[in-house]
Amino acid sequence: MPPTPTPQAPADTVPRSADGRITILLVEDHDMVAEAIRLALDRTDDLLVVGRSLSLRDALTDAARLRPAVVVLDRRLPDGDGIPAIAALKAAARGTRVLVLTGEGSPAVAAQVTEAGGAGLILKAGNLAELQNGVRLVAAGEPAFSKGLLGGALDRLTGRTTAPGAALTPRERETLLLLGDGLGSAEISRRLGVALNTTRNHVQRVLEKLGARSQLEAVVVARREGLLP
Incomplete structure (x- = not known):
């Protein structure tokens, strides 16, 4: 009589330690x-x-x-x-x-x-x-x-609630990422290739959509909500 095969654990089962921990x-x-x-x-x-x-x-x-x-x-x-x-x-x-x-x-x-x-x-x-x-x-x-x-x-x-930042446009998200890197409006303008006033408008809309009163607060909110790493 052939030996009975040894049962194999399912492929997605991870064993515990030898003492069961x-x-x-x-x-x-x-x-x-x-x-x-x-x-x-x-x-x-x-x-x-x-x-x-x-x-x-x-x-x-x-x-x-x-x-x-x-x-x-x-x-x-x-x-x-x-x-x-x-x-x-x-x-x-x-x-x-x-x-x-x-x-x-x-x-x-x-x-x-x-x-x-x-x-x-x-x-x-x-x-x-x-x-x-x-x-x-x-x-x-x-x-x-x-x-x-x-x-x-x-x-x-x-979908029962709307995440803060869900209404941000792609350009506003770019602006937020650069704010998270500690950049000011002038440097953000240079990075994005837009006028300084345009950048200031983007920053202001980011603050409004995140319910923040300052750029620092916007970064804190964005990190808390997972919008920034």
């Missing part, structure tokens, strides 16, 4: 923050940090090598915004779920995470227990969002 790849470039998060996760009985990446590029390699159950991904990394990299991380380690960490969150950012295939968004300002529980939730296939973000994200995704 949820394996985690931490993507965070700041040493002190990474160490605090690692200690908070490792001190539990069911969570285990198996690796740390300093950049998105390293994270893709490490995810493919380690195949963690969960990637805890800092949004702002030296080589870019983490949200657009979610799909690539999931492709690198099939079955891996991605939980994003951010210093500033909003329903708009939460909606971006969801649209990109992320499983959740946790604010760094929250307590470490929230992060621990978030990892457990996403490992179990559930969403994990800091308080107030999930409902707003669903509203954005279903």
Whole structure:
């Protein structure tokens, strides 16, 4: 009688550690923050940090090598915004779920995470227990969002609310990006190849559409709403 084949795990199932803990790849470039998060996760009985990446590029390699159950991904990394990299991380380690960490969150950012295939968004300002529980939730296939973000994200995704900045024209978005780089009206005019008065009009409309009273406030609002990296 031929031997009975050994059942194979589905391709999208990521195994836990040998002792049954949820394996985690931490993507965070700041040493002190990474160490605090690692200690908070490792001190539990069911969570285990198996690796740390300093950049998105390293994270893709490490995810493919380690195949963690969960990637805890800092949004702002030296080589870019983490949200657009979610799909690539999931492709690198099939079955891996991605939980994003951010210093500033909003329903708009939460909606971006969801649209990109992320499983959740946790604010760094929250307590470490929230992060621990978030990892457990996403490992179990559930969403994990800091308080107030999930409902707003669903509203954005279903069109029940209009995101700040949705009415910006392409040229106004260009203007906003340059404001985010710290440029003044004169330099923006030169970059865009338009008259200074035209640029001032663009800036004023950006402020009005974002509900901001100053260029600095417009940049703060835009970052909070995910309009700027």
